[in-house]
Amino acid sequence: MKALIISADEFEDTELLVPYYRLKEAGLEVVVSSMNRGTITGLHGYQVAVDKTLEEVDSGDYGILVLPGGKAPGSVRKQPKALAIARDFFTGNRPVAAICHGPQILASADLLKGRRLTCTASVAEEVKAAGGLYEDRDVVVDGNLVTSRQPADLPAFLRRMMEQVEAGTAVEAIVVIN
Amino acid sequence: MKALIISADEFEDTELLVPYYRLKEAGLEVVVSSMNRGTITGLHGYQVAVDKTLEEVDSGDYGILVLPGGKAPGSVRKQPKALAIARDFFTGNRPVAAICHGPQILASADLLKGRRLTCTASVAEEVKAAGGLYEDRDVVVDGNLVTSRQPADLPAFLRRMMEQVEAGTAVEAIVVIN
Numbered sequence: 158m159k160a161l162i163i164s165a166d167e168f169e170d171t172e173l174l175v176p177y178y179r180l181k182e183a184g185l186e187v188v189v190s191s192m193n194r195g196t197i198t199g200l201h202g203y204q205v206a207v208d209k210t211l212e213e214v215d216s217g218d219y220g221i222l223v224l225p226g227g228k229a230p231g232s233v234r235k236q237p238k239a240l241a242i243a244r245d246f247f248t249g250n251r252p253v254a255a256i257c258h259g260p261q262i263l264a265s266a267d268l269l270k271g272r273r274l275t276c277t278a279s280v281a282e283e284v285k286a287a288g289g290l291y292e293d294r295d296v297v298v299d300g301n302l303v304t305s306r307q308p309a310d311l312p313a314f315l316r317r318m319m320e321q322v323e324a325g326t327a328v329e330a331i332v333v334i335n
Numbered sequence: 336m337k338a339l340i341i342s343a344d345e346f347e348d349t350e351l352l353v354p355y356y357r358l359k360e361a362g363l364e365v366v367v368s369s370m371n372r373g374t375i376t377g378l379h380g381y382q383v384a385v386d387k388t389l390e391e392v393d394s395g396d397y398g399i400l401v402l403p404g405g406k407a408p409g410s411v412r413k414q415p416k417a418l419a420i421a422r423d424f425f426t427g428n429r430p431v432a433a434i435c436h437g438p439q440i441l442a443s444a445d446l447l448k449g450r451r452l453t454c455t456a457s458v459a460e461e462v463k464a465a466g467g468l469y470e471d472r473d474v475v476v477d478g479n480l481v482t483s484r485q486p487a488d489l490p491a492f493l494r495r496m497m498e499q500v501e502a503g504t505a506v507e508a509i510v511v512i513n
Contacts, residue, residue, distance in 0.1 A: 182494050
């Protein structure tokens with residue numbers, strides 16, 4: 158399975174890098190996508206290479222979408238291709254893991270109506286206005302959607318994200334056998 | 336199982352935080368120890384709470400020791416208690432996972448004679464001088480010792496570190512049953 162991380166400059170470093178290394182630990186190929194080629198720089202100064210621009214991404218190639226937080230989602234949400242990718246994942250019921258400000262992208266893509274989720278406190282009113290059912294918990298799983306609030310929630314976020322990866326890998330194996 | 340991370344100011348942020356969150360994901364209690372109470376600050380500005388001073392640590396309480404890199408090992412290696420803790424882990428054949436400059440602490444504790452390991456390139460001569468058998472690979476496992484070179488090696492480092500945790504947890508379960 159391949160994983161897609163969509164982010165931009167001013168990402169929250171641990172919210173991108175911890176899932177990035179975790180997915181690689183599990184043997185997944187991880188592709189980082191942003192508006193431009195080159196590198197993106199986190200709020201704490203970590204630089205991450207951009208593998209593909211948003212325009213180069215074929216969303217069907219990936220088994221999971223990860224949306225880290227920080228200030229990056231504020232610029233990603235303005236990109237129609239990013240919103241189209243998110244919608245493709247929801248349409249296909251493929252897992253989407255978003256943390257902190259990450260759910261802003263899903264709000265802009267109009268994907269939160271009637272969905273249970275969490276996010277950083279400052280984004281709570283916005284996700285409710287978009288029809289989301291906000292809960293103040295370390296992690297919320299609603300179908301294909303896994304959300305967390307902040308870096309301190311990463312252990313629970315990783316645990317639930319990896320459950321989705323394992324379920325997706327099992328489905329892939331069945332498809333290969335058939 | 337409980338995990339012990341020993342570090343200090345100017346740690347390499349991802350080399351501490353990525354294993355920290357990974358071990359918590361697996362359900363371990365993770366204790367961070369340093370010279371003083373309060374917080375330690377990484378090279379990229381992340382602050383991590385110190386749970387115990389080195390003097391407060393009873394090394395027998397922990398199933399795995401993690402030694403992140405950055406500049407922190409340069410000060411940790413001057414602490415006799417830190418060296419004594421590392422020696423306790425080796426004496427008990429309990430896992431020790433060290434990355435980047437982390438193996439400097441093991442060199443100061445005189446624990447590297449005849450041991451296969453890796454580390455950041457600038458520390459290679461020093462670990463050889465301490466009797467270590469240096470290899471330039473993403474991860475080297477020699478008995479209880481797991482070592483890696485740099486943040487990019489974290490996926491392999493985590494994979495091998497978690498194998499040691501799982502083996503240790505299995506042993507704990509057997510001890511409980513008996």
